[in-house]
Amino acid sequence: MRPWRWLRPLYMQVLVGMALGIALGVMAPDIGAAMKPLADGFIKLIRMMLAPVIFGTVALGIARMGSLKEVGRIGARALIYFEVVSTVALVVGLVVVNLVKPGAGMNIDVAALDAASIETYANVAKSESVTGFLLNIIPNAFLSAFVDGHMLQVILLALLVGMALTQMGARAEPLLDGFDRAMEVLFRIVGMIMRLAPLGAAAGIAFTVGAYGLDSLWSLGRLILALYLTTFVFVVVVLGGVLWWVGLPLHRFLLYFRDEILVTFATCSTETVLPRMMQKLEALGCEKSVVGMVLPAGYTFNADGTAIYLTMGAIFVAQATNTTLSLTDQLLILGVLLLTSKGSAGVAGAGFITLAATLSVVGHVPVVGLVLLLGVDRFLNEARAVTNLIGNAVATVAVAKWDGTLDLAQARSMVAVPAISQD
Template sequence: MLVSTIGKYLSRLYVQVLIGIIAGILVGHLYPETGDQLKPLGDLFIKLIRMSLAPIIFASVVVGIARMSDLHEAGRVGVKALLYFEVASTIALAIGLLVVNVIKPGSGMNIDPAHIDSASIASYTHAAQQHGTLDFLMSIVPNSIVGAFANGDMLPIIFFSVLFAIALAKLGPRTAPLVDMLDMFLQGMFGVVRIVMYVAPIGAFGGMAFTIGKYGIGTLASFGQLMFCLYLTSTVFVVVVLGAVMRLCGLSLWKFLRYIKDEILITLGTASTEAVLPQMLIKMEKLGCSRPVVGMVLPTGYTFNADGTAIYLTMATIFIAQAMNIHLTIWDQLLVMSVLLLTSKGSAGVAGAGFVALAATLSTMHKVPVAGLVLLLGVDRFLNEARAVTNLIGNGVATIVVARWEGALDMTTARAVLDRDIDTGIDASTPPVKDESFFRN
């Protein structure tokens, strides 16, 4: 009986991933050289997932928009999603700004900017030069469709997918066979992801072993106050803000977190939300969100709704200023917030992208030196885990909000799935029951 129970739990993905994370921490701490060499395990898992992202995003967006009743519906969903994204990002920035000013994690470090060696951040500052507002807007349009898919550039892929879906929708019913074929292709890609997920515990093990082995647990103590601030702020944002949003939608945040526990642990181990995007697409549909809404909102949210990244960027910017004894007035900090509303976009769930966005933010200001990024190099990976998990949860909640707002969330299915926390076997392609009780169009 006991063996059977243990075997049942060990067969669950989240338990396997949790074991991988714990084993990675132990190996990285006890055998740091070995842990440092295990980085390819985490990288390989990310590559296996990333190879399927471009076709999955393309097919999800195209099938979602093409199957909407009309193009006005697609536009309405897009506007609602962007409106929610901006409100959520602004709240995340404000909370981060408040906490970092109250706790002041950088105060007392007394870092002299003249004695900082910025050679170690050269790659980030170079990448930040292509992270301006105009560059960001220009990067949305790909130089070639093939190039965008080959490089896995999410924004250009989404842009092309939306245009292609609109073109199919305008052609009318005769495109139905092509849309059905893309739908079948999408299901095949999800099957590939299910196979890849078998190695998720190994990926989490390798990623965590490398992080601890390279930077050491001692790094956590050195920057413990900053990490405490970020994890505290992220927790407050998730529990208070997203919890209130979920209650407004008539669902339980805790049950939703339990529902996506596999994805949360994988994100924690790999520090990348890319690793779980395909699985999240499936789970959000099974939760009762209509496929068109999921196909539009979730991939777009990976770029435009980085709540955790927004919190991190605010706190990191003010932390560097505090560490260097640079006084920022309230107007300076409001300027930081306005800049971050732009630079926090486009991270696309990639580990380390938030660091580039931070470099871009500092480069637009003349008060805080970009060289201050060196202070965060050792601890950035640990901070990245918090922001990645927050981004993941935030995008899941955003999908629920837009679906509920649009009347495209089957509340009966959602409550049944969250209450039982099991695969209901419901065909996610079946349109959900319309619900107009949340917001009216």
């Protein structure tokens, strides 16, 4: 037995990379903070592949269905699931933050806060509107969606192309065969990029620890602990309950996606693992068309971890600044978040912008209070990104089960395979 055999699985390499990144950030903070370009470079390499992978997967999935009724049925079921579960996540966050009260006793003077540090986020938030969000789904030109990497625009184009291919019938077969070969090439490129995941994870963790320091963890420790515990309970109780209905054990399900969870935790971005998630969900027994529609759409409409963070963050700022909120005020915040939370993307920082937009609309809670969250947002983002990832994996399996397109026997056999053998 070779001594380095234990390093062969990707998740072990990522764990080692994260440990080295933490050590570098603690012992040499300046060097750790300088590692950000490496982490950003890894994320950019993956993001470079997202538009063509999503386009090809969605278009192929719809074309292979052969019926536009199926497209509408799966889409409707996915949106119903997204709305119900993300609403539960918002309510869970609201309940916990009122019970734990992580901001109580901080007695922050709003006038003493420096608003300049959140000016960029506030300006972006002010420009957000429902009409603007809907119009932004339509690209200015066909190729601009791919150039800008706008996920919803790419999905729209893929839906249109997939429906057109469906209407062509047998004449579209040569095009579909070409699509299949092109997708194989794309996924091979993704596989090559993922070999850099340990380096990206190490750089991401080194930057977080080096730039923000472990001291910032203690300053807002109650909020960080509350968010991590809340997301843990949500995953175990709510998402675990959904998986129980599907017929899969939660712990085995999480082990199956352990590589992607670790990479997401280190990079704070669910986009870095989207192509691999699509492959592994198909291997799990989910219909290709369901994976192609549900998973990419879930990145925008089903951000469970971000939903928990948004309610907890809004009420935390109110508690810290001694802003009194009645039950009606809190329900108003919840109602606004039901809309604004659907626009949060799978990239780092999107949740912070959404929170700024929400507080601007509500008006009761001072937006400048978000300065309190800025120093630890990276640490908070780790929890919400991982929860978003798990939530969308569960959503895809649940919709496939609901639609009758999940091979449950295959799914059970895949998650039952020992962790080391899966690699």
